[in-house]
Amino acid sequence: MSFVNSVSPFAEKLGTNYVPPEQEIKAIRDLLADPTEELARIEAEIDEMDAVIVQLKAKHASLKTAIDAHRALISPMRHTPEDVLREIFVACLPTTHNALIDPSEAPILLGGICRHWRAVAHSTPMLWSSMHIPIIPISDEDPAFGGTVEVASKLEKLVEQWLKRSATCPLDVSVSGVYRIDSDRHPIHQLLNVSRRLRHLVLEGEVAALLPLLRLGPDSLPLLREYPRLLPFPSLAEVSLSILSADPLSLPLKWSQLTRLTLDCFPLWTQNGHYEGGLGGIGALEVLRKCPNLLRCELRLTKSPSEVDTGLASNTSLITLPHMDILILRGIFHLPNWIPHLVVPKLRCLTVGEVSTTSPTPSLPYMRAEIDTSRFTASSLLELLESFPMISHLRVFADVYSPDTILVDDAFLENFYPPHNLCPALTHFTAGGGGAEFSDAAALSFVRAQMAMPTPLQQFEVQFPPRSMQIDIMPELQSFSSSGLQASIKYCTSEWKFNPREALYTLTG
Template sequence: MSLADSPFINRLHTNYVPLDSEVLEIRSLLVDPANELARLDAQIKEAEIALDQLKKQRALLKLPIDAHLALISPMRRIPQDVLLEIFFSCLPTEHNALVDPAEAPLVLGRICRHWREVAYSVPMLWSSIHIPSLDYSTASQNILSSFERTVKAWLERSAPCPLSISFFDKIHPRDILKENPLEIQLPAVSRRLRHLALAGHSKFIPPLLRLGAADLPLLRRLRIRTTIDITDFTNVFQIPTLEDVALAIFTPVNPLSLGLPWSQLTRLCLNCFPVWTENGSAGGLDVRGVSDVLRMCPNLVHCEIRVTRESDEGLPPDTPPISLPHLDTLFLSNWNLRSRILAVPNLRFLRIGDVYSRKASTLPPNGCLSADIDPNQFTSPDWLRSLLYLFPTISHLRLSSVTQAISPDDLALFCPPHNLCPMLTHFTTHSPAAEFSDAAVLAFIQARMAMPTPLQQFRAHFQRPMEIDIVPELHSFIADGLEVALEYSPSSEWVFDSRSGLHDIDFSD
């Protein structure tokens, strides 16, 4: 009998307990099917053995085929100039090349002899290097020696190209090394240095700061971030070829005393913080200091600067404007712009707030301005009105704050009768403390869409529930191309957690 005709079909997959006589009947039913199953298992085993033999035969045949195909691989016949273009495309673009065997350019020499010969013979592939911090007190001598040889060979391969070197070092608890590999090797290549970045706090930083114009005749870009007192190590700052300088200094130094070639700088980033002493704070920049810096840099194209020192004296009312005719990007922090002190006719990007963020906003059209503003930078109730009056060409505006509330009155500044920012096309706000309602948002959008230059995009994030759905009221605008994105994330309420604190208690005997 086939199991398909089994009298127990209706009992299968249930909790039914068969009688003793039914147990014997079931066993009798399974004899022939079990024999058939054993026969099929034997056939499968034989087939698997045959399949294994076929796989081995295939592998033996495939090896010489693959070897011959490798001989005619297109990659073997690629012209060297094309191969070099591929090599250059493998190099990092956001930072200097890493001393990492899995990254270009080192990995390019690990593929085959031909690639290694090509890579090692092209100095431009080795024209940048980032040298990380090593713990010289705990790393084995083999690791240190291998690292030193790698850096030395790297720098030799780069000759005669101009170099970009970034170096990070730190204080080691058991720092017993008397000389750093970079400190030994840098003088030999210093005359080829075009870009230099130093970050760290170890004793190896000051000797590098003593290098002057004779040691660094090609230096254009300088980046320094340190807590070391650099007051007595200012040679590197006075190199006349410098055009791009970024300083993050956490010691009592006034940037104005460094002797930088201010009038030649096209890029400048200053985050110089004061240090508190018994006689008060020392170092840093107040509003007047920032004003003096900007006035000495008429050729700036990109500027990031932070006011780090409070002062009872602001700028005099009759302070003449600071002309920066080439300035494209300006990031300011802790400076409340209240007057037209800056003459910046070509400004494209403005950020008032955190100068550490370097991601630019959406590219505005010619003649317009993209602005990211943090309301936390201001204390006066009319902060926004005063600022926006200074920059009427804003087309892309982002208001972002963690604590400072953006009120309905702020939103109303963009509507009649004020009509601030008449060229505004993109508006974004991300403020958990935003106080304006969905109805205010609707009124804002409707008012801006009726202006000669209508909105193209409105984005807002609220830390509250939706009050009313305004999207249906905006369908006609959306159909004409308006992009609207509204996000609501209500504050989460407390939820009982029976396991709260369980892992903080020791239950061991």
């Protein structure tokens, strides 16, 4: 009897813990005889079919390999003219950074396809006209850097080959993380031999480690004129510094001709237990005074807050920057007073604090301001906003962990109403990140007042710190949409969620 197409007499017992007696055990064995034989026959057929499938797959692979090999002979790429192939290779290079010394990316990758491509790639100087040299700490004595000498030796050979393949092309080179060089094997030394071909140069590291390049004069760098990033030569108009333990004011720059300047000067912890270098408030103001032709300036203040406070508050000699369009202040500082002696009539973008923005700079006469309120007192924040009545896009925020007093509250919003009329050109208002502690009612009053202004509000975005909604103001805010207002309000939650892996340490050994 088979139970494939019929119901087993033991169907009700299947899947249970039922223990059959001896007579039922014999009946079950008899019942399974035919199905077991049928199962063995089916498995044998499957094995035969598997063998046939294996043979078919092998034949398929062999036939496909032969077809692909013949198709390769008539591939359009095989018959592409060499000049067109070179253009394709150049188009494979990265556009947002210099080419990497990486076998998985162009140009090195192109030389690994076939002998012909390798010959074309190695004989195309434009492919090798840009290069990024990564961090390689070198020390023959310090065991913490064990093995890096061998890596540096290999990198040195790669850089040497790379520079040879670039022939006479102008070079774009970036070198990162040069903090100590205890050996002449570091690839940075090879740049000395090609200095006359350096067009764009990005260096990051300690000034002492960069001295071989810093000591070069303008005659050794005839092409290095536009958009250099760090190299302090007298002929530069655009400079970006990212250095350790150095006073930027001591560098041999022609400050008065600079148009774009970025300073990230970090202090260095010395063996004496003190920080050396960095940029403080006094230094920042002195930098601005020296650069009357700046269009864009980004400064990171990295000295102690007390020094910065004193520097920005006490030195009141006039700083006139008639052409400045963008000013960004980052780092460690607090402003008990705004800088009333800073004259920037064409400023269109002001950033104070750690902000990463890709928003376009408003055109005249409007202005965008992104302000970390934890850098200010209540009075100095109002002083700043009063100094720039053309602000149209205002974003205020603060670190949610900041211990400072909340400044963006109901009283702060009232300064935008008559008779104060702070920021009369305001069209975009954003608050969040711990800086929005005003009530829902105050938010609604603010929007009503702004919509009644000659220049009505176009965007209102608020992200409140953890708290519940007090009143639902969104229906009335949405009623202004016909007047062009886009409104968004979010309430963060502080609800704690159980995490069974919280502070879990992995046991080893």
